[in-house]
Amino acid sequence: MKPLRSLFEALTRARLLRPFKPVIETIGGILLGNREATSEAPHIRDHIEIKRYMSVVILALAPAAAAAIVFYGWKAVAMIAVSYVVGGIVEVAFALIRKKDIEEGFLVTGLIFPLILPPTAPLWMVAVGSAFGVFFGKEVFGGTGRNIFNPALVGRIFITIAFPELMSARWQKPFSDAITAATPLGLFKSGRELTPLMDLLLGQVTGSMGEIFRLGVLVGGLLLLITRVANWRVPLAYLGSVALLSAIGNRLAPELIAPPQFQLLAGGLLFGAFFMATDPVSSPSTKAGKWVFGVGCGVVTLLIRHFSGFGEGVMFSILFMNAFAPLIDTLVLNSKYRTAKV
Amino acid sequence: MVKQNRSIPGGYAFRRFAGRPEDTLVQAPLPSKVRLALRSPAGQDLPSLVKSGEQVKAGQVLARDPAGGAFVMATLSGRIEELKPAAWLGGKTKVATIAGDGSAQWAPLPGHRPDWRAGEAEALRELIRLSGAASLPVQTEQLVVEAVEDQPHNADPEVLLKLWGLQALVEGLAILSKAFPGVRLHLALNRRRRELAARIEEAAGRQGLDLRLYALAGKYPEAHRALLLPAVLGPGGRGAGNSRARQRPADGWMEKRAAVLDLQALFHLRDAVVLGKPMLERIVALAGTGFTHRPHLMARIGTPLGELVKPYLSDGRECRLVLNSLIAGAAATADSPLPAEAGVLVAVPENREGNFLEFASPGFASDSRSLTFAAGLLSLSKKADTNLHGEHRACISCGFCEDVCPVRILPHILHRYVQKNVIDETLVRFQIFRCIDCNLCSYVCTSKIPLARLLREGKEKLRKEGLEPREVGA
Numbered sequence A: 001m002k003p004l005r006s007l008f009e010a011l012t013r014a015r016l017l018r019p020f021k022p023v024i025e026t027i028g029g030i031l032l033g034n035r036e037a038t039s040e041a042p043h044i045r046d047h048i049e050i051k052r053y054m055s056v057v058i059l060a061l062a063p064a065a066a067a068a069i070v071f072y073g074w075k076a077v078a079m080i081a082v083s084y085v086v087g088g089i090v091e092v093a094f095a096l097i098r099k100k101d102i103e104e105g106f107l108v109t110g111l112i113f114p115l116i117l118p119p120t121a122p123l124w125m126v127a128v129g130s131a132f133g134v135f136f137g138k139e140v141f142g143g144t145g146r147n148i149f150n151p152a153l154v155g156r157i158f159i160t161i162a163f164p165e166l167m168s169a170r171w172q173k174p175f176s177d178a179i180t181a182a183t184p185l186g187l188f189k190s191g192r193e194l195t196p197l198m199d200l201l202l203g204q205v206t207g208s209m210g211e212i213f214r215l216g217v218l219v220g221g222l223l224l225l226i227t228r229v230a231n232w233r234v235p236l237a238y239l240g241s242v243a244l245l246s247a248i249g250n251r252l253a254p255e256l257i258a259p260p261q262f263q264l265l266a267g268g269l270l271f272g273a274f275f276m277a278t279d280p281v282s283s284p285s286t287k288a289g290k291w292v293f294g295v296g297c298g299v300v301t302l303l304i305r306h307f308s309g310f311g312e313g314v315m316f317s318i319l320f321m322n323a324f325a326p327l328i329d330t331l332v333l334n335s336k337y338r339t340a341k342v
Numbered sequence B: 001m002v003k004q005n006r007s008i009p010g011g012y013a014f015r016r017f018a019g020r021p022e023d024t025l026v027q028a029p030l031p032s033k034v035r036l037a038l039r040s041p042a043g044q045d046l047p048s049l050v051k052s053g054e055q056v057k058a059g060q061v062l063a064r065d066p067a068g069g070a071f072v073m074a075t076l077s078g079r080i081e082e083l084k085p086a087a088w089l090g091g092k093t094k095v096a097t098i099a100g101d102g103s104a105q106w107a108p109l110p111g112h113r114p115d116w117r118a119g120e121a122e123a124l125r126e127l128i129r130l131s132g133a134a135s136l137p138v139q140t141e142q143l144v145v146e147a148v149e150d151q152p153h154n155a156d157p158e159v160l161l162k163l164w165g166l167q168a169l170v171e172g173l174a175i176l177s178k179a180f181p182g183v184r185l186h187l188a189l190n191r192r193r194r195e196l197a198a199r200i201e202e203a204a205g206r207q208g209l210d211l212r213l214y215a216l217a218g219k220y221p222e223a224h225r226a227l228l229l230p231a232v233l234g235p236g237g238r239g240a241g242n243s244r245a246r247q248r249p250a251d252g253w254m255e256k257r258a259a260v261l262d263l264q265a266l267f268h269l270r271d272a273v274v275l276g277k278p279m280l281e282r283i284v285a286l287a288g289t290g291f292t293h294r295p296h297l298m299a300r301i302g303t304p305l306g307e308l309v310k311p312y313l314s315d316g317r318e319c320r321l322v323l324n325s326l327i328a329g330a331a332a333t334a335d336s337p338l339p340a341e342a343g344v345l346v347a348v349p350e351n352r353e354g355n356f357l358e359f360a361s362p363g364f365a366s367d368s369r370s371l372t373f374a375a376g377l378l379s380l381s382k383k384a385d386t387n388l389h390g391e392h393r394a395c396i397s398c399g400f401c402e403d404v405c406p407v408r409i410l411p412h413i414l415h416r417y418v419q420k421n422v423i424d425e426t427l428v429r430f431q432i433f434r435c436i437d438c439n440l441c442s443y444v445c446t447s448k449i450p451l452a453r454l455l456r457e458g459k460e461k462l463r464k465e466g467l468e469p470r471e472v473g474a
Helices: A002-013 A018-032 A050-072 A074-098 A105-115 A123-137 A151-162 A164-168 A184-191 A197-202 A214-226 A233-252 A260-265 A269-276 A287-307 A314-336 B121-131 B157-164 B166-179 B194-206 B225-233 B252-257 B263-275 B305-309 B374-378 B400-404 B411-419 B425-429 B440-444 B451-464
Strands: B002-006 B025-027 B033-037 B061-064 B071-073 B078-088 B091-100 B142-147 B184-190 B211-216 B258-262 B281-287 B296-300 B319-323 B344-349
Touching: A002 A018, A018 A074, A050 A074, A050 A105, A050 A214, A050 A269, A074 A105, A074 A123, A105 A123, A105 A151, A105 A269, A123 A151, A151 A164, A151 A314, A197 A214, A197 A260, A214 A269, A233 A260, A233 A269, A233 A287, A260 A269, A269 A287, A269 A314, A287 A314, B002 B194, B025 B157, B033 B078, B061 B091, B121 B166, B121 B263, B142 B225, B142 B263, B157 B166, B157 B194, B157 B263, B157 B281, B166 B184, B166 B194, B166 B263, B184 B194, B184 B225, B194 B211, B225 B258, B258 B263, B305 B344, B400 B411, B400 B440, B411 B425, B411 B451, B425 B451, B440 B451
Parallel strands: B002 B211, B025 B296, B142 B184, B142 B258, B184 B211, B281 B344
Antiparallel strands: B033 B091, B061 B071, B078 B091, B281 B296, B319 B344
C-alpha cells in the first residue's frame, strides 16, 4: 500500500497533471481510503461512507441490471456503458471546473438511468438523456446533495417529451424481436386485460429494461431496507397507498381501476418506490415528510395511470413530489415546532 | 421485580467492540506523584490552604471554597512539590503536584463512627460530602444508582462487586436512605445483567430495603443524566414512569430533587461512612485494543496516566488515550492525571493511513449502524480506530442522525444553518438547546460532517447573542 500511496502523492504534486487533480484524488480516495483521523470526540466513527452507501445501492440494482442483460443481451450492456461514459464525462468536467472531488452519487444515477428506458431506445438517446439528467438534474443545482429532482428521472422525462414516439410506442418483450406498443398497463387501459401476475413478477412482459424482472427489484429493494440505506417509510407509504387506494377504487369502479395486486406489479412502481422515491437527497428529510411524500407519490401515480392520457405515472409522480419535498419539510418543521417556547 | 425495557428515544447500542476490560482487579503501585487541580467540579478556582514544600497527608484538604462546600483533597501523602497554574482541560488552573513519601496512610474523615446507624442524617450527609465520593443535594428525593454500560467499552460492575461484596452495596444504599430521609432508591443496570439484578434484588429484600431495579437496553447515551432520569423515573419524574420517556428531558424538578450516582461512587460513599475512608482511589478499567492486558486498576486519583498504563500499553503501535467514553470523552496525554470521575480508560489505535479499498471490503470488524458491513450482519467482534473511514461530503439527508438523536432534534437541518452562519431564533425554535452533546450524530454521519461540533458552535454563538431561552439555560 505504501508504494501506491507515494505514487498518488507524486501524481497530485505533478505540475503537468494539476488540472486533473480532482480525478487523481478521487481515484486515490477510492483505492486508498481517507487518511484523516478524528481530532476530537467522537474519537471513533461509523464505517459507513458515501462510497459504501452508493455501492450498496448498486449491489441492490444488480439483480434488475443482470436481468436486463440476460433479456436484451448486448443492447443492454451498451446502454449501461453509454450512460456511464457520457454521464461520467459531465460529472468529471464539473469536478474539474469546481476543483472539487468527483461525487459518488453519479455511479447510481448512471446505472438507474438506462434501466428505466425502453430496451429499444437508440444509444444516441441514452447519451442525450444521461448528459441532460446529470447536467440539468444535478450539476446546475450544485452537485450531489443539493439537487431538487432525481437526476435519472430528469433525463428520462426530457427524452420522453423530446422523443415521445420512440419512448412510448416501441416496446420489446424479453427474448423476442417483435416491437409492440402494448404494455401491461396499456392493455388494461385499452381492453381491461390483466397480465398474469407470474409473468409480471418474472419479467416476461414489455416495459423498461430494469423494471420488468420484478422479483429481482423486490430482492434489491429489501436489501436496501435491511441495510438501512433506504428509509423504509417512503416505499411503505408509496406501495401501501397504491394498494389501499386501488383496492377501494377497484371495488367502486372495476372497469376503470385495476385491482391492487396488478397495480403493485405493473409498470415501474416497484422500481420507482425502492430505487427512486427513496433517493434521500430529493425526497423530504423529515420522518413525517417521508410519509407524506410516499402517500403523495401513490395518489399521483394512480391519478395518472387511470385519469390521464399517459399509461404510467410513476416517473411523473416522483418528480412531481420531488418539487414539493422542500415545502413538505417546511410544513413538517413548522407544525413540529409550532408550540415550542422561544 | 426488575422493571424491563426502560430506554431512551433514538440512541445506538455499541455492541461487541474488541478490547473489553478483563474481569480482574489489580492494585496499582503507589504513584511517585499525583497532580490535582485546585478547582471545583463546576470549574471554579479554589483558594489553596497549603504552600509549596509543605508536607501533606492523603485525605487532607488542599483547597476550599470559603463560601460553598467545594474542596480538593490530597490523594497521596508526601510533599507539595509544585503549586502553580498549568494548562488543564482546555483552560488554565492552579495545579498541586504532590511527591509521594512512600506511605500508603491516609487521614480518616472527622466525625466518622463505626455504628453509623445510630448517627444523625445530617452527620452522614457531611461524611459523604467530605469523602469526595458524591455531592448530593439535601433535598434529594429520587436517587438513581447507575451501571448501565452504554459505551463501546465499559467497566464491569461484577468486578466492583467482587471487591466490595454485595453486602457493601446494600449497606451503601441503606446509608443513603438514612442520610436522605424519604429518598426513593433506584438502580439502573444493563439488561444483560439479569443474574446480577436478581442477586442485588434478593440481598436488598433481605435487608428490607425498598430498591427499584431497572433493566436498560444498553443504548448510548442512556447513562446521560438528562436522559436516565426521565427514562427511569418516567416523564413527570415522580411517578413510576412509562416504558419510553418521550418528553423533554430534565425539567426543573429533576434538576433539584433527583440525582444520579455511579455504582463505584456508592461503594466509596459506603467506605467513607463505615470506615471513615476518603475517596483517594478510583477503579479504572483499561479497555481497547491498544492495551495488551486490560485489568481493572485500583489507583490513586491524580496519578499520571502515563505512569499508570505503561506496563499495559502494547509497543510499536501509536494509540490515543481516551477517558470514559470514545464518543464523548476527552483525549488524555501521558501527563494527564486520573480524574475522580474515571471509570474506563481506552487506548484506541490511531489510524492516519486509511485502508485499501475499504468501501468495498466485507468489513468483518467494522462497526456501522447501517447494516452494510459483515460485522453488523453476522454479529462479529468489531475493532475501533481513529480513522474517519470515509471522505467529507455534502449532506445527503440520509436521516441517520435524526434516527439516533436521543433528544429528538434534527441535526441534519440544524447544521445547515450553522454552516451558513445563520444564527437566529430559528435555531432556538428548532430546539437546538435540547442538544446534550452526546456526539452520536457525528458518529453515524455518512458524509463525515462534524454535526455535534457545528451544533455546539451554534449554541455558543446564540449564547453570545443572548438568544438562549432562560428555562433551558438555567
